Amino acid sequence: MLDIKWIRENEQALDEALKKRGAVPIAAELVAMDERRRNVIQRLQDMQSRRNAASKEIGAAMGQKNLELAEKLKAEVAQIKDTMPAAEQEEREAIAALDDVLSRLPNIPFDDVPVGKDEHDNVVARVFGEKPRWNHPAKEHFEIGEALGYMDFDRAAKLSGSRFTVLTSQLARLERALGQFMLDMHTMEHGYTEVSSPLMVKAEAMFGTGQLPKFEEDLFKTTDGRYLIPTAEVTLTNLVSGEILDQEKLPLRFTALTPSFRSEAGSAGRDTRGMLRQHQFWKCELVSITDAESAVAEHERMTECAENVLKRLGLHFRTMTLCTGDMGFSARKTYDIEVWLPGQDAYREISSCSVCGDFQARRMNARHRVKDEKALRFVHTLNGSGTAVGRCMIAVLENYLNEDGSVTIPDALLPYMGGLTKIEKA
Template sequence: MLDIKWIRENPEALDAALAKRGAEALSAGLIDLDERRRSAVQSLQDMQSRRNAASKEIGAAIAQKNSELAETLKAEVAHLKDTMPVAEEEERRLSAELTDALSRIPNIPLDDVPVGKDEHDNVVARTVGDKPRWNHPAKEHFEIGEALGYMDFERAAKLSGARFTVLTGPLARLERALGQFMLDLHTSEHGYTEVSSPLMVRAEALYGTGNLPKFEEDLFKTTDGRYLIPTAEVTLTNLVSGEILDQEKLPLRFTALTPSFRSEAGSAGRDTRGMLRQHQFWKCELVSITDAESAVAEHERMTACAEDVLKRLGLHYRTMTLCTGDMGFGSRKTYDLEVWLPGQNAYREISSCSVCGDFQARRMNARYRAKDGKATQFVHTLNGSGTAVGRCLIAVMENYLNEDGSVTIPDVLLPYMGGLTKIEKAA
């Protein structure tokens, strides 16, 4: 959420930033709404002050035996008593309206983010590794998995409908191995603290990370009003909600391996084959909580941690700087890691690492106390996939495909595979 004080002082900057994102100017309407809210607050304060003063004047009038004045003042207090609830309700209404309006405005891009409309305007930051070179044809992951006999979409549909997958045997173990490898790497070498957190959250947690109210259609809601997490970013970031941290203890770095649940609203017809776009998938999430000065450097560090996963797996990928029109709602700058999928003959996103500034912290009221011990500031938050396990499984299957249809296990995963070095067709 943006600061209304900053918007009042920098209306042109807000509108320019929104224009970069392809959105309409909003500063005039927000400032007008805030003026009406402030006027309502001031009016209510004036009423309260006058009621207090009139109450004292009544006592003075009675002491002076001025009954006429005392009655007039009593009538005024009674009128204020009747009027103030109306004024209080108006102030609450305007405050809620302003908060709702602010909660729907996207974050301000950093100055070095390329300006563009959509993914076609993203910029390649770097390309790492080489595409595999074979004498045999490439295949898509669902062709490979079904031929091996360990990937079943029909049974998944029978159980749950579209956009679900059943993995069995060594392919299920390979998916588990990938998640464990990522978690071990980030905790043992990258300095992240492992967290086991709930998979269901209250609406307040999703509001804190910016998923609500704008993106409710993308979420699965339970019968008791909670929501299934679309990513562990929600729980990991909200660990500091409402807290005041010591600057000396920053940055905090958290990681979690959890299922994620998304309704995929608006994706009808996209990636309907296979397991690229699922309602349920595993993801290793990375979250950092920093001070204002460290956030940009932490963003580069986090991205490097996610890239390390792909490097160790020997996967070819490129790192993209997203343009203003393709960035997420809460992001100030985002790097997408796009892994090469030979079966699709295309790069596909496997990780997205974003720096959010104090955008989420304002919604969560998460602050830190500066080293001088005086003023508090909002923390800066970052999140990224380290990485999406299902898509990483797809990448391994397609990039390590052998001519006979088997899939070689990458060396870094061998300790997790119980002696298995290759996945071959089920007997």
């Protein structure tokens, strides 16, 4: 959530930033709503002050035997008490109205973020490796998996409907191996703390990281009002919700390997074949909690940690700087890592790493102390995929496909595969 004080002082900057993100300029309306809120609060405070002062004056009048003045003051206090509930309700409504609009505003992009409308305006930051060259034709992952006999979409549809997959035997083992490999790398080599956290959260947690209220249609909601997490970013970031941290303990770095659940609202007809866009998938998430001075460097570090997963697996990828129109709601800057999929003859996103400034921290009220400063500061948050397990498996299947239909297992995964060096048809 953006700081209304900053908005009052930077109306033009806000409107320019919103235009870059393809949103409607709204600064003047926000300032007017804030003015109303402040006026209502001031009027209520004046009423409370006058009520308290009049109550003291009643005592003084009674002590001086001035009954006429005392009765007049009592009538004034009674009138104030009668008026205050309406004023308090007006205050609640003014605060709620402003907060509702603020909660739906996207974050302000950094100055170095390229301006653009959509993914076509994203900019290549760097490229790793080269596209594989074979004598045999490339195939898409679902062709490979079904031919091997370990990937079943029909049975998944029988169980749960579309956008689900059943993996068996060696592909189920490969999925597990990828997740464990990622988790081990991030904890043992990159210094992240492993976390096992809930898969269901309260609405407050979803609000804290920006999924609510604007993106509720993308979420799965339980009958008791909880939500299935669309990413472990929600739980890992909200670990510090409402807390005051010591700056000396920053940065905090968390990682978790969890299922993620997404309704995929608005994606009808997109990626309907295979595992690219699922309602349920495994993902290794990275979250950092830090301060303003360290956030940009931490963003570069986090992105490198995610890139290292693909480097270790020998996968060709490119890292893109997202333009203003393609960034996520909470981000100030985002790198997307796009892995090469020979079967699609295309790059596809496998990780997205974002720095969010204090945008989420304000929603969560997560702050930190600074040495020799009385005032508390909001922490700065970052999140990224390290990486999406299903998409990583797709990349392994398509990039390590052999002419006979088998799939060579990358060296980095061999310790997790129980002696298997290839995935072959049963």
